Each structure stands twice: as C-alpha cells, then as structure tokens.
Amino acid sequence: MRNVYMDHGAGMPLDLRVFEVMKPYFMEKYGNPSSSHSFGNSAKAALDTSRENVANLVAAEKSQEVIFTSGGTESNNLAIKGAAYRNKAKGNHIITTAVEHISVMNICKHLQKEGFEVSYVPVDKQGIVDLKKLEEAITGKTSLISVMYANGEIGTVQPINEIGKLARDNQVIFHVDAVAAAGKVPINVEEENIDLLSVSSNDMYGPKGVGALYIKTGTKILPLIQGGGQERGLRSGTENIPGIVGMGKAAELAKKEMDAEGKRLTQLRDRLINGVLDKIDYSFLNGHPTQRLPNNANLRFSYIEGESLILWLDMHGIQVSSGSACTSKTLEPSHTLLAIGLAHEEAHGSLVFTMGKQNSEEDVDYVQEVLPDVVKRLRALSPLTPKEILR
Amino acid sequence: MGMYSEKVMEHFMHPRNVGEIPDADGVGTVGNPVCGDLMTMYIKVKDNKLVDVKFKTFGCGAAIATSSMTTELAIGKTLEEAMKITRADVAENLGGLPPIKMHCSNLAADALHEAIKDYQKKQAKK
Numbered sequence: 001m002r003n004v005y006m007d008h009g010a011g012m013p014l015d016l017r018v019f020e021v022m023k024p025y026f027m028e029k030y031g032n033p034s035s036s037h038s039f040g041n042s043a044k045a046a047l048d049t050s051r052e053n054v055a056n057l058v059a060a061e062k063s064q065e066v067i068f069t070s071g072g073t074e075s076n077n078l079a080i081k082g083a084a085y086r087n088k089a090k091g092n093h094i095i096t097t098a099v100e101h102i103s104v105m106n107i108c109k110h111l112q113k114e115g116f117e118v119s120y121v122p123v124d125k126q127g128i129v130d131l132k133k134l135e136e137a138i139t140g141k142t143s144l145i146s147v148m149y150a151n152g153e154i155g156t157v158q159p160i161n162e163i164g165k166l167a168r169d170n171q172v173i174f175h176v177d178a179v180a181a182a183g184k185v186p187i188n189v190e191e192e193n194i195d196l197l198s199v200s201s202n203d204m205y206g207p208k209g210v211g212a213l214y215i216k217t218g219t220k221i222l223p224l225i226q227g228g229g230q231e232r233g234l235r236s237g238t239e240n241i242p243g244i245v246g247m248g249k250a251a252e253l254a255k256k257e258m259d260a261e262g263k264r265l266t267q268l269r270d271r272l273i274n275g276v277l278d279k280i281d282y283s284f285l286n287g288h289p290t291q292r293l294p295n296n297a298n299l300r301f302s303y304i305e306g307e308s309l310i311l312w313l314d315m316h317g318i319q320v321s322s323g324s325a326c327t328s329k330t331l332e333p334s335h336t337l338l339a340i341g342l343a344h345e346e347a348h349g350s351l352v353f354t355m356g357k358q359n360s361e362e363d364v365d366y367v368q369e370v371l372p373d374v375v376k377r378l379r380a381l382s383p384l385t386p387k388e389i390l391r
Numbered sequence: 392m393g394m395y396s397e398k399v400m401e402h403f404m405h406p407r408n409v410g411e412i413p414d415a416d417g418v419g420t421v422g423n424p425v426c427g428d429l430m431t432m433y434i435k436v437k438d439n440k441l442v443d444v445k446f447k448t449f450g451c452g453a454a455i456a457t458s459s460m461t462t463e464l465a466i467g468k469t470l471e472e473a474m475k476i477t478r479a480d481v482a483e484n485l486g487g488l489p490p491i492k493m494h495c496s497n498l499a500a501d502a503l504h505e506a507i508k509d510y511q512k513k514q515a516k517k
Contacts, residue, residue, distance in 0.1 A: 305427055307451035311395075311403060324427055324451070333427065345449075348427040381409055381455060383420070383431045383447035 003317040004363040008295060009152045009180065009354035010321055015205035018249045022207065025242040033239055034230065043241050050248025054212050057251040058178070058197055059188040062217065067231040068244050071211040072179035073103040075198035078213055078235065079175045080107045082221030083144045083196065084116055087173065091141030095119045095172075097129045098339035099156075100148055104177055105335065108146075117141075126288040127156030127340050135166055144173045149187065149197075152180030153323060153336050153352055154287030155296030164193030173219060179203055179211075183254030184262065184293055195219040199251075201243065205357070206250030210243035261357065265294040268355055268364050272297045275368040280375055281389060286323075286337065286350055297353040298323075303385040304378040305348045312374040313351075318367055321352040345384065396486035399456040406455055408462035410445045417513065419505025421498045428454040432461070432502040436510055441465050441473055444506075446499070453488055453496035457481050461499035470507050476500050 025046065031039025033047045055063040069075045084094060096108055098120045108118045119137040123129050129147060145167045150157040160176060167174035175196040178187055183204030189197055196219060201210035215221065227236025277283055282302040301309070306322025313320055323334030324347065337347035379385040412433035422429030428450035435443035444462040448455050460481050465473045478497045482488045488497060
C-alpha cells in the first residue's frame with residue numbers, strides 16, 4: 001500500500017543533510033561551549049554558526065539577537081511572559097488574537113490569572129486578524145502585541161507588516177509566533193518591525209526539542225530559567241549542541257530552498273484543494289484561498305467527524321490531522337475553527353493536510369482517489385446526512 | 392491503531408446494523424454537539440423482545456464502534472434485559488476504551504434506553 005504522510009505540521013522527518021551534520025556532535029565533538037579548551041571551542045564555533053544561520057533565515061541584523069530554546073512552546077513562553085513581566089511598569093495589557101497557537105493561548109490565560117489584562121482580537125471568516133479592532137485595542141497600558149505569522153492549522157498568513165507598523169507607531173513590543181511560517185515563507189524581522197520572533201527546528205526538517213527566539217537589540221525581557229547564564233543570561237542550561245547544529249543546518253537549507261520548494265508546494269496544495277472541492281459535494285476550504293502557507297490545505301466535510309476520517313485515511317496509508325474535539329486532549333474543537341465562525345459540527349468535520357518535501361503529485365492524486373469513498377462511507381453512517389445526498 | 396483496541400477498530404471498520412428502521416417501534420437520540428457525537432437508535436419489538444436494532448452515528452471511532460456493539464448486545468434481549476446494558480458493558484465487550492472516550496463517545500447504551508422508553512411511552516398511549 002502507498003503511504004502518504006501529510007501531517008508535517010505535527011511532525012517532520014529530519015532532512016538527511018541535517019542528520020549528517022549533527023552526527024559528530026554526539027560521539028566526537030561533545031564538548032561544552034562554555035569550556036576554555038579545544039573541545040569547548042569547537043562546540044562554541046558550531047553554536048555560533050547555527051546562530052548565524054537562524055539569524056539569516058529571518059533577516060536579523062546581528063546573530064547575537066538569536067537565542068536557542070527547547071522549541072516553539074518555550075520560545076513563546078520566554079517572549080510573552082518575559083516581555084510581560086519585564087515591562088509591567090509600563091502596563092499590564094497584552095494584545096493577541098483569537099487564533100493563536102494553543103501555547104500562546106494558554107500563556108495568555110496564565111497571565112490573566114496573574115493580573116494581566118489580555119485582549120483577544122477577532123479574525124474574519126478567512127482567519128485574517130481585524131486590523132481596525134487591533135488598533136482600537138491598543139492603550140497606554142499595552143506592553144505587548146503577540147500575533148502569529150501564519151496559522152499552522154488553517155494556513156492563513158497574517159498581515160504582519162501592517163501589524164508591525166501599528167506596534168512601532170504605538171511603541172509597543174511586537175512578538176510574532178513564526179513556528180508554522182519560518183522556513184516556508186520569507187520573514188524579515190527588520191522590515192516587518194518585529195521585536196520578538198519564535199521559531200522551531202522541527203517545523204523546518206530539523207530535530208525536535210530545539211527552537212529559537214529572535215530578540216531585537218534593546219527589547220527588554222526577563223529570563224524564565226535561572227542558571228549558569230548561557231544564551232546571554234536569557235536561557236540558562238548547557239546548550240543542546242547536536243540539536244542546535246541540526247537547527248542551524250535546517251535554517252540554512254530552508255533559506256536556500258524556500259523559493260523553489262514554496263512554488264512546488266503551492267502547486268500541490270492547490271491541486272489538492274481544487275481536486276477535493278470538485279470531487280466531493282459539501283466540502284469547503286477553511287482559511288484564506290491565497291494568503292496561506294504553501295503546504296497547508298484545511299478542508300471541511302459536512303455531516304461527518306474528523307477522527308473517523310483520520311482513522312479511515314490511515315487504513316489507506318494517509319496520515320493527516322483534524323480540528324475535531326475527538327482528536328484533542330481537552331475534547332474541545334479547535335478554537336481557531338470556532339474563531340473563523342464555524343459551528344461545532346463544522347469544526348468537527350475538518351481535516352488538515354500539511355505537505356512536505358517528500359510529497360508528490362502522485363500523493364495528491366492518491367488522496368483524491370481515496371477520500372471521496374471514505375467521506376461517502378461515513379456520511380452513510382451519519383444521522384446528520386440529508387437523504388438526498390446519499391445515492 | 393495505537394489508541395483503540397483491535398475489537399474497536401474491527402467494529403469501526405465493519406459496523407453492524409447500520410441504518411434506519413422506517414417503521415421502528417421506538418427511536419432514541421442522544422448526543423453532545425460540543426463533544427461531537429450524536430447517535431440515533433431504532434428498535435423493533437416483538438413479544439417484549441428486541442427483534443431488530445439499527446443505528447446512525449455522527450462521531451469518532453469510539454462512537455461508531457460502541458453503537459455497533461450496542462446493537463449486537465441488544466438484539467434478541469427482552470426489554471428488561473436491554474435496559475440493563477450499561478456503558479461499561481459496551482466498553483468491556485469492545486476490549487476497553489481509552490479513558491478520554493469513556494464518557495462522551497460511549498452514549499450508545501443511553502440511546503438504546505431512550506429508544507426503549509420511547510417504545511414504552513407509545514405503548515402506554517395505545
């Protein structure tokens with residue numbers, strides 16, 4: 001049976017070239033970059049190179065503006081809590097959106113319990129943040145605006161440039177969660193007026209357990225982890241050198257190959273979206289049709305539920321995700337799908353396809369071959385399906 | 392599939408007694424739109440026994456498998472026996488369910504009980 005993995009948003013394989021450069025750092029170059037001897041020096045050199053590669057990926061002016069973390073969630077924690085705590089004297093108000101990643105959502109909820117005020121700016125039906133409402137939300141007490149670059153679930157890319165201008169004009173720190181976007185779409189922290197930017201290694205074919213936070217020079221944040229003062233005192237703990245080396249290589253490759261791979265994925269994405277919408281009645285696209293990540297297709301099927309779809313597709317060798325409550329740990333449907341105005345039962349019937357390097361046109365065609373029968377089978381079981389569409 | 396037992400997957404992929412009974416003697420629907428499961432059970436009663444039970448379910452793998460298992464457990468039973476079928480019986484006969492699925496996706500026994508009560512209500516009116 002053919003296997004078609006289209007859940008790259010949940011987990012990616014390592015690029016083989018990344019794996020190769022990581023290898024020596026487990027058994028041969030195992031020094032600690034803080035040591036003064038030659039083993040320490042070679043680890044330090046590797047750390048510096050990786051920092052430069054990540055800085056280049058997001059067009060940072062100086063590589064020192066990048067610090068390494070354990071992943072996207074930690075980067076988001078450090079950025080949002082770090083900025084909120086450090087700038088509390090200015091104000092206790094934070095602005096974010098209704099469609100942020102669950103990590104940002106839960107960090108903000110946590111801060112609310114600690115006395116911070118958080119405004120969740122709504123989005124339109126395609127997931128684009130309401131700029132007017134965002135501007136209106138800014139007060140003299142606003143210390144931070146946090147908006148994702150792109151939504152990993154519905155694929156929508158936000159007008160970051162315009163939000164950056166708003167933040168700059170109002171002298172508010174601007175954090176961007178770019179975990180889903182980095183390596184897939186070009187990011188320029190200087191031009192886009194971004195002060196803090198979270199990225200993750202595994203979302204660009206690097207190893208899991210590594211991430212980075214870009215911190216523009218002059219942006220004040222408090223560290224969350226105290227210790228030996230690594231990463232300019234903002235993230236103590238001995239550096240995960242093999243992981244960081246892998247992330248550096250992944251960032252270098254992503255920058256080099258983004259343009260060509262982005263075009264290729266966009267074609268695959270649109271082939272999948274158009275094919276499915278054409279072949280399956282009562283199917284819909286979630287998110288923006290064009291302002292979306294090149295590898296993301298979020299499709300919704302009326303009258304059926306996502307986990308059942310996932311199980312059936314897996315039986316056919318196809319792996320995808322769903323916004324259904326039944327696939328979440330909390331039994332709540334995706335807050336993002338509810339925020340774009342979907343009813344609960346609509347959110348339950350949504351599937352997320354996130355494509356990657358190894359996916360081909362043949363893979364897309366295989367999905368189109370399998371999916372209509374699976375949808376039909378589940379609709380035949382469902383009490384919600386109108387009789388006239390069951391033939 | 393890691394999450395579900397083989398028995399659950401078997402019932403999910405080959406559900407028994409799917410459909411509607413147009414001249415059903417009783418119909419029961421239970422569901423929780425927030426949780427994403429909705430199921431309807433149709434029963435046919437003769438001489439106080441369930442001679443046919445069919446279902447339609449919108450929901451996850453567990454919701455479909457428990458519906459299917461409930462129909463299997465119920466067919467041939469007297470109404471009194473069928474009223475005693477519990478959610479735990481259904482889960483046990485499926486080789487267990489993941490803890491998170493025990494509550495909202497395991498409603499089929501309730502739907503069956505609702506269908507029986509519906510039948511009894513209609514009988515009382517006759």
